[in-house]
Amino acid sequence: MEGPMNIVIFTDTFLPKIDGVAVSVENFSRILSARGHNFVICCPRYGDDDPMELGERVKIVRFSNFALPSYPDIKVVFPLFRKIREAMTMFPADLVHIQSPGLMGIYGIIAARYYGVPAIGTYHTLVSEQTTYLSPARLLKIDRLIAFYRSLRGTTDRVSPARNNKKTLAQRAVQRSCNWLYEREDLIISPSHRIKNMLLEQHVATPIEVISNGMDLGVFRGSVKERPSTPPRLLHVGRISFEKNCDVVLNAFTRIRRELPGATLSIVGDGPALESLKAMSTRLGLADSVEFTGFIARADLPALYPRYDLFLTASTMETQGLVVLEAIASGLPCVGVDAYALPELIHHGENGFIARPFDPEEMAHRALDILADASRYRAFSAEGLRIASEHEINRCATRLEGVYARESARAGSRIVRMAEAV
Known part of the structure; x- marks a missing residue:
């Protein structure tokens, strides 16, 4: 036409x-x-x-x-x-x-x-991965009463659904x-x-x-990052919802901190799992090293990504992964999981690593591998920029x-x- x-x-x-x-x-x-x-x-x-x-x-x-x-x-x-x-x-x-x-x-x-x-x-959108919000307990908000009861007993409320x-x-x-x-x-x-x-x-x-x-590469205009900061600054951006598995990122970060005690993690975004994650962070002893920023305007994101060294995501429901594309366009190496579309943006061993889903131990191991090798880190950053250019x-x-x-x-x-x- x-x-x-x-x-x-x-x-x-x-x-x-x-x-x-x-x-x-x-x-x-x-x-x-x-x-x-x-x-x-x-x-x-x-x-x-x-x-x-x-x-x-x-x-x-x-x-x-x-x-x-x-x-x-x-x-x-x-x-x-x-x-x-x-x-x-x-x-x-x-x-x-x-x-x-x-x-x-x-x-x-x-x-x-x-x-x-x-x-x-x-x-x-993989709507089938969001059925947790359609359960009677969540629709009637009974889950909040259960979480409150567990908090009184000192037990852990579940951040993510069964996997x-x-x-x-x-x-x-x-x-x-x-x-x-x-x-x-x-x-x-x-x-x-x-x-x-x-x-x-x-x-x-x-x-x-x-x-x-x-991706608007005129807005997300990254450059090759030569080496990670000392101590390194890690980043997660996205909707803070249960199906995004942010608790896996927190558990991985506890393992990273054992090797790099000064490392910090910023979790950017808002959503229904935010309060659970904050409580989890406190229980894990991460309150001083994990920052929950809440919602940040999209116009401020291009200036945010370059301030960090490594991007982490444990989401198992990405049809493409906008935040991953933003991260690699900003020059950040990434660690993600082998689920749906993430391996199309995170090429294992080229601009980051792909870990098994729901495996914080492997995610931490992969992150430490990237942060420990300056030449690999620089190569991953450069290759991420090339991959982003295709989009x-x-x-x-x-x-x-x-x-x-x-x-x-x-x-x-x-x-x-x-x-x-x-």
């Missing part, structure tokens, strides 16, 4: 909330709107100060909702068909782009079918429902090859194309623009289509 395109995005999360989905939607809509395309972003309402546009060509339609009791950042959006009609006709839609398999994703499929336009979706390689019944059910939605789209965009392979193994029949979410945001936006044009062209004349729908 030639000329400007009108894209309607349906997402269960967006600004002012900051996460990988919101950042991806904001980045691509800003870049492609500057090239003349129009966007309408359908998303939850968070408050009275929510932005309602990102410029003349990017409009935002907010949907009323209620917060999930077990995780207030997750919004359950009401089906407001008046809002859907407003979004689809503000700029007569050429294509619907779904960013999440929640209720907004379902509304996006309905809108695309009603108005006769293609629907594509990006597989940003094994088998999917629970709830996880399998959620995975099937997500795949049901993706199979009703015309194309799936996967941010990584590993997620594409996972979908193929699950026999998802919809065509899949790999396009990175990208330059404008290059990724051009690929997405090509997908939009190709899929829109397959749908035929927009004018005829909209005349029939209205």
